[in-house]
Amino acid sequence: MRDQVATYEGTxxxxxxxxxxxxxxxxxxxxxxxxxxxxxxxxxxxxxRDGTYVAIASKGGADENPEWFHNFVEHPEVELQDGAVRKTxxxxxxxxxxxxDLWQLAVDTWPTYAExxxxxxxxxxxxxxxxxx
Numbered sequence: 001m002r003d004q005v006a007t008y009e010g011t012x013x014x015x016x017x018x019x020x021x022x023x024x025x026x027x028x029x030x031x032x033x034x035x036x037x038x039x040x041x042x043x044x045x046x047x048x049r050d051g052t053y054v055a056i057a058s059k060g061g062a063d064e065n066p067e068w069f070h071n072f073v074e075h076p077e078v079e080l081q082d083g084a085v086r087k088t089x090x091x092x093x094x095x096x097x098x099x100x101d102l103w104q105l106a107v108d109t110w111p112t113y114a115e116x117x118x119x120x121x122x123x124x125x126x127x128x129x130x131x132x133x
Contacts, residue, residue, distance in 0.1 A: 005041045012084035019045065024110055028081045029055060029129075031091075034074035042068045046082065047102075047109045053080055053089065053129040054102045061119030072127055080129060089129035099126045 007016035008028050018024055025046040033040050047054040059066040072078065072091040080089050094102055103126050107113045117124055 001043060004043055008043065009041075009081065013081065014083075017083070019043075027053065029068070030079040030081075031068055031071040032075035032077075034070040040068060040071055042066075045106070045110045045113075047106045048082070049105055051131055053082075054106050055091065055127040055129060056103075056106050056113055057125040057127065058113060058116040061116035061124075063120050063122060065122075065125060069125060077132070078129065088132045090132055091127045091129050093125050094128045098128070102126050102128060 004016045004020070005028055008026070013028075017026060019026055026043040027046045027048075028041055028043050030039055030041050032038070044055050047056070055068075055072070057065050057069040057072075073093070076091045078089050078091050079086055103113075103124075106126070113124075
């Protein structure tokens, strides 16, 4: 993952821009560690509508949230790089109808999310990333 992020950033997203073994596009999100305060970079599936991005804390359907979930909650200001474009966003967990809408957008974008949902009893958190600038 570290090598993929380095290549993605070093080529402004021209390389290492898909999930390995697929044509599915990724973006890179930089957040601040919830405990360490250090910057953390994670590739996530590219789910976007009208300039708002969606990050799905699926961890492949594991019973616990990915580490970056805690980072987003503790430090909701994140940077997202989509290709050569980097912007600052506010990450927030969404619930109810908004969660259902964005979850469906994510599943429509990458159907594997529906498989992840079947693997766990937890409701997989959905983050809406709204641009700050």
